[in-house]
Amino acid sequence: MARYQNLRKSKSNSNNGYPDKKTRSDTNDGSKACAKKQWSKWNDPQPVQRLIEELDDLKAKGLHRTLRHYLRHDATHVEDHVRPLLNFAANDYLGLASDPALAQAFHEGIDAYGTGSGASRLVSGGSPIFSHLEEALAKAKQKPAALYFSSGYAAALGAIPAVVGKNDFVILDKLSHACLIDGSKLSGATLRIFPHNDLNKLERILQSIRASQPAETRVLVVTESVFSMDGDLCPLADIIACKDRYQATLLLDEAHGFGVLGAHGGGLAEELCCQEGVDIHLGTLSKAAGVSGGFIAADRSIIDLLINRARSLIYSTAPPPAILAAAHQALKIISSDEGSRARTKLRENVAHFCRLLNIEPSPSAIIPILLGCNQRALNISADLRESGFLVPAIRYPTVPPKTARLRISISAAHSTEQIQQLADRLRQLL
Numbered sequence: 001m002a003r004y005q006n007l008r009k010s011k012s013n014s015n016n017g018y019p020d021k022k023t024r025s026d027t028n029d030g031s032k033a034c035a036k037k038q039w040s041k042w043n044d045p046q047p048v049q050r051l052i053e054e055l056d057d058l059k060a061k062g063l064h065r066t067l068r069h070y071l072r073h074d075a076t077h078v079e080d081h082v083r084p085l086l087n088f089a090a091n092d093y094l095g096l097a098s099d100p101a102l103a104q105a106f107h108e109g110i111d112a113y114g115t116g117s118g119a120s121r122l123v124s125g126g127s128p129i130f131s132h133l134e135e136a137l138a139k140a141k142q143k144p145a146a147l148y149f150s151s152g153y154a155a156a157l158g159a160i161p162a163v164v165g166k167n168d169f170v171i172l173d174k175l176s177h178a179c180l181i182d183g184s185k186l187s188g189a190t191l192r193i194f195p196h197n198d199l200n201k202l203e204r205i206l207q208s209i210r211a212s213q214p215a216e217t218r219v220l221v222v223t224e225s226v227f228s229m230d231g232d233l234c235p236l237a238d239i240i241a242c243k244d245r246y247q248a249t250l251l252l253d254e255a256h257g258f259g260v261l262g263a264h265g266g267g268l269a270e271e272l273c274c275q276e277g278v279d280i281h282l283g284t285l286s287k288a289a290g291v292s293g294g295f296i297a298a299d300r301s302i303i304d305l306l307i308n309r310a311r312s313l314i315y316s317t318a319p320p321p322a323i324l325a326a327a328h329q330a331l332k333i334i335s336s337d338e339g340s341r342a343r344t345k346l347r348e349n350v351a352h353f354c355r356l357l358n359i360e361p362s363p364s365a366i367i368p369i370l371l372g373c374n375q376r377a378l379n380i381s382a383d384l385r386e387s388g389f390l391v392p393a394i395r396y397p398t399v400p401p402k403t404a405r406l407r408i409s410i411s412a413a414h415s416t417e418q419i420q421q422l423a424d425r426l427r428q429l430l
């Protein structure tokens with residue numbers, strides 16, 4: 001704190017900071033009082049103290065977060081400084097993050113391209129591996145083209161503001177992931193929210209926009225195929241039919257569906273044969289694909305537009321090509337018989353776990369256990385950790401207030417015994 005005050009003091013003596021403005025204003029007699037008032041507003045003696053109070057408030061509400069470091073982790077195990085834990089917190093649904101073929105592709109990528117891209121793709125950071133991967137992604141999503149981003153988050157932040165602007169509308173499912181909300185806010189479009197999976201409300205919003213706005217108003221409907229904190233699915237076929245009735249565009253986030261659903265792992269849209277009806281597919285390679293990066297798959301014209309407008313692509317250094325080499329290998333596995341076998345095993349694991357806990361079978365790899373109270377979720381998560389299981393407590397703002405939960409993610413790599421062990425311990429704790 002003392003160090004921070006010194007910093008402020010030295011700043012107030014410099015010619016470059018706010019005080020300089022005050023000095024200039026002070027030379028003008030008429031505005032002297034006004035400048036003084038302004039300065040006292042800037043000269044808050046305790047800005048850091050107020051931030052610390054905000055942090056204390058988070059602690060008091062059981063909403064405080066800390067980073068933990070794990071010495072080793074894969075789809076089924078993590079090890080902290082205390083003990084090894086069975087991992088039920090990862091999104092590595094097929095166990096690909098520790099697949100030797102991906103590691104080899106990664107090494108070969110480094111040998112071929114070095115460790116970094118050196119510049120954004122529009123400058124000198126592009127390499128053939130980008131187009132190889134993007135062709136494979138377009139094929140997986142049965143769309144004419146695809147574009148790789150450094151993360152799923154960056155894909156949402158780049159894509160949404162590229163396709164809608166201040167005279168347009170974005171209609172979001174209430175449980176949409178933060179990146180979809182942030183991308184929508186960044187676009188400057190008017191935001192409308194429909195209650196989770198409520199098609200009637202979605203239709204009423206579409207109706208009212210079309211009834212009140214000029215015909216050229218663009219309307220983007222945004223939802224997820226598999227909801228990240230609930231594990232349930234959106235009614236995709238109905239959403240497509242609904243948005244088509246109002247000439248709206250659909251952006252579907254398949255972050256937790258890609259690799260997990262569909263005969264070739266293409267996601268829910270593939271499973272329901274609805275690829276065509278989704279205008280903009282958003283996906284990530286950081287979850288079932290076991291690597292990192294995000295992508296958009298869509299018509300060529302949309303991808304061309306993104307290349308020209310998506311700021312998270314244009315103004316960011318291209319990711320290391322070696323990552324894309326590993327991601328490409330992941331895609332090969334996901335669409336192969338090996339991928340199909342892993343999905344079967346994953347479904348069996350999920351069904352087994354749900355049976356043991358006597359709960360509805362989850363249609364995805366995500367199983368939430370709703371507890372409501374933040375502290376209860378934290379306590380059970382801590383008890384599980386003591387017993388050797390890593391299961392995160394998910395709280396506001398990741399989920400709505402009073403819906404704190406345990407989020408269990410199952411992988412194809414878990415053994416039947418590991419799943420049994422977690423279910424046994426949970427039954428004792430719940």
Ligand SMILES: Cc1ncc(COP(=O)(O)O)c(C=O)c1O
Pocket residue numbers: 151152153154177179224228253255256284285286292293294
């Ligand atoms: C639904 C959803 N969309 C997008 C993302 C962002 O993906 P990435 O981790 O690749 O940035 C996540 C990640 O948590 C997610 O859960």
